[in-house]
Amino acid sequence: xxxxxLHYVWQYRxxxxxxxxxxxxxxxxxxxxxxxxxxxxxxxxxAKLKIDDTLWAxxxxxxxxxxxxxxxxxxxxxxxxxxxxxxxxxxxxxVFRSNGELIPQMELAVPVDIxxxxxxxxxxxxxxACEDKIHLVPSMLISSWKTALLTERLERKxxxxxxxxxxxxxxxxxxxxxxxxxxxxxxxxxxxxxxxxRSLPLAVxxxxxxNSFQLEALLMGQAGFLEKSVEDKYQSELQKEYRFxxxxxxxxxxxxxxxxxxxLRPENFPTIRLAQFASLIHRSSKLFSLxxxxxxxxxxxxxxxxxxxxxxxxxxxxxxxxRVSRKKMGNKSIDVLLINTVIPFxxxxxxxxxxxxxxxxxxxxxxxxxxxxNSIVLRWEKLGINCESAFDSQALLELKKNYCEEKKCLxxxxxxxxxxxxxx
Numbered sequence: 001x002x003x004x005x006l007h008y009v010w011q012y013r014x015x016x017x018x019x020x021x022x023x024x025x026x027x028x029x030x031x032x033x034x035x036x037x038x039x040x041x042x043x044x045x046x047a048k049l050k051i052d053d054t055l056w057a058x059x060x061x062x063x064x065x066x067x068x069x070x071x072x073x074x075x076x077x078x079x080x081x082x083x084x085x086x087x088x089x090x091x092x093x094x095v096f097r098s099n100g101e102l103i104p105q106m107e108l109a110v111p112v113d114i115x116x117x118x119x120x121x122x123x124x125x126x127x128x129a130c131e132d133k134i135h136l137v138p139s140m141l142i143s144s145w146k147t148a149l150l151t152e153r154l155e156r157k158x159x160x161x162x163x164x165x166x167x168x169x170x171x172x173x174x175x176x177x178x179x180x181x182x183x184x185x186x187x188x189x190x191x192x193x194x195x196x197x198r199s200l201p202l203a204v205x206x207x208x209x210x211n212s213f214q215l216e217a218l219l220m221g222q223a224g225f226l227e228k229s230v231e232d233k234y235q236s237e238l239q240k241e242y243r244f245x246x247x248x249x250x251x252x253x254x255x256x257x258x259x260x261x262x263x264l265r266p267e268n269f270p271t272i273r274l275a276q277f278a279s280l281i282h283r284s285s286k287l288f289s290l291x292x293x294x295x296x297x298x299x300x301x302x303x304x305x306x307x308x309x310x311x312x313x314x315x316x317x318x319x320x321x322x323r324v325s326r327k328k329m330g331n332k333s334i335d336v337l338l339i340n341t342v343i344p345f346x347x348x349x350x351x352x353x354x355x356x357x358x359x360x361x362x363x364x365x366x367x368x369x370x371x372x373x374n375s376i377v378l379r380w381e382k383l384g385i386n387c388e389s390a391f392d393s394q395a396l397l398e399l400k401k402n403y404c405e406e407k408k409c410l411x412x413x414x415x416x417x418x419x420x421x422x423x424x
Contacts, residue, residue: 058084069095145413146395153398157344176288183341192258215278217241224256231319266316279306366391
C-alpha cells in the first residue's frame, strides 16, 4: 500500500470516526484534518484534534509505519516539533520530538472498498483508469474540474514565460518573440525555431522591419538555409544581403540540420514558416503591445493573417518552383498560435500586473475558439465528455497528461468521485 492512500483517507475523512484511538488507548476526535502540505515539512498543517479531553491544534505527519519517522530523521528536525499526531498504517515504535517528548500515534486503516477501487485504478491499462466508471460522475463536477484544470495549465505556462522573461531582462516583447517563434515551428521544428531566434535579437529585426527582403535574408540566413549551395537567383540575392548583415551584426547561423522536413506537408516546411514569420514582423511593430490592445479573437486572427512574399507564393523550397498559392497561415494554425502562445502571455501579463480583466480576457478568448481536434480530445468525446471550445480541450489535455497518465487518481476530482461513489 502506498503512503498516498493514507493521506487520501485522512484528508477526506474516509474512516470510521467513532472508533479512532491512539496506540495507548486514548480516544481521538478529528475536528479538522488540516490542510494538505505539498512542500517540505509535516503532511498536514493546522489540524484540530481532541485526544481524550484535551483539545490540540497543530500538524499531522503520516507514514506507512512508525519506523519511518526515525528513518526520515524527523526526531532531529524542529520543523516537526508541532506534530500533534503521527498517523500510520502500522505502529511499530514510539516517536519523539527533538526535545524528547513522546508524540501520540494512531493506526489508520484504509477501508477495504476504497483500497480495492484504488488498486483497480492504479493497475488499469485502459486509456484512462476510470474509463468504465466516468459515466457515473455528474457533469457539473466534471465542468467545475475543467475550470480548475485550465487554470492549472495556464499557471504552468506562466512558469515557462517567467523563465523567458528572466532571460530577456523582463522584456515582454523579446520574450513573446521567442515564444511565438517556437509556435511557428509547431511541434516538429519548435526547438530549431527557438534556436534561430535566440541567435537573432529582436532589436536587429526591428531595425529592418520596413524591408521585407532584409527580414527574409536575416531569418533564412540565421536558420542556415543560405549556407548551402545556391539554387536560384533569389536565394543568391538573399545570401548576398545576409552576408552583409551578418558581418554588420556579428551573427552566427544555426546548423541547417536542426530543421526537420520528413513527413511534413509542404505548407509546413520551415522555409514557408520562416517566410510567414518574416511577413508578420514586417507588418507589425511591438506585436505584444498590439495584442494587448486587441479585445477579441477576430482581431487577433487578423494580426496573424499574413501572406508570404511573391517568391514563396511560387516555391516551397529554394530552387523548386511550384503552383502559385498565397500560403497564408490557416485559421486552425492561427488558433494554435493563440491557444499556445498569445493567450498564455495575456494571462501571464494579467497575473504579473494583478489585472483580473486580463486574466478573464484570456479565459474568454479560449471560450471563443473551437476545440482542438486531436486524438486525445476525440477519445474524451467518445467517453461522453463534452468539448465545446478550446477552454474544454485545453482542460482535457491537462487532465490526460498530468493526471491520467501519471495515475494521480487521488488528486483528481473525477478519481475521487469514483473512489467514494458508494459512500454518499
